[in-house]
Amino acid sequence: NMEKIQNxxxxxxxxxxxxxxxxxxxxxxxxxxxxxMKETQLMEQNQLMKQVYEYININYxxxxxxxxxxxxxxxxxxxxxRFIKQQTGxxxxxxxxxxxxxxxxxxxxxxxxxxxxxxxxxxxxxVKYFVxxxxxxxxxSPADYRKIMATFSV
Numbered sequence: 001n002m003e004k005i006q007n008x009x010x011x012x013x014x015x016x017x018x019x020x021x022x023x024x025x026x027x028x029x030x031x032x033x034x035x036x037m038k039e040t041q042l043m044e045q046n047q048l049m050k051q052v053y054e055y056i057n058i059n060y061x062x063x064x065x066x067x068x069x070x071x072x073x074x075x076x077x078x079x080x081x082r083f084i085k086q087q088t089g090x091x092x093x094x095x096x097x098x099x100x101x102x103x104x105x106x107x108x109x110x111x112x113x114x115x116x117x118x119x120x121x122x123x124x125x126x127v128k129y130f131v132x133x134x135x136x137x138x139x140x141s142p143a144d145y146r147k148i149m150a151t152f153s154v
């Protein structure tokens with residue numbers, strides 16, 4: 001890599017005699033390097049968000065929090081919290097709740113499991129709390145959601 005830098009960047013800059021062209025050439029390579037660094041940073045950010053979603057998708061049934069996630073992805077919890085908010089406009093608990101409710105809706109629509117079972121399967125050991133969260137997200141109770149889905153399913 002050092003040989004490439006030497007041959008492609010440093011030698012051509014040193015050989016250039018016109019100071020204006022030398023500066024333009026130098027500026028081009030600085031911008032090129034900064035673009036490469038930005039691209040690498042974006043790839044790392046995308047990879048970290050992918051890890052966040054994978055963790056939630058695998059563990060949403062369990063009692064998980066930002067601390068467990070941060071340990072899994074080897075990042076500081078406060079950094080991770082800011083990062084998730086910056087990337088998605090949502091916080092970790094909002095994303096986790098959305099995943100849990102999405103899975104609960106599938107179970108309500110496609111199974112005959114009791115509401116208490118669905119609550120437990122989606123990470124809510126307290127059924128009353130599950131019903132409250134579900135209602136806040138879907139604007140109806142789980143039982144009403146199931147009835148409506150049954151009506152429209154043929």
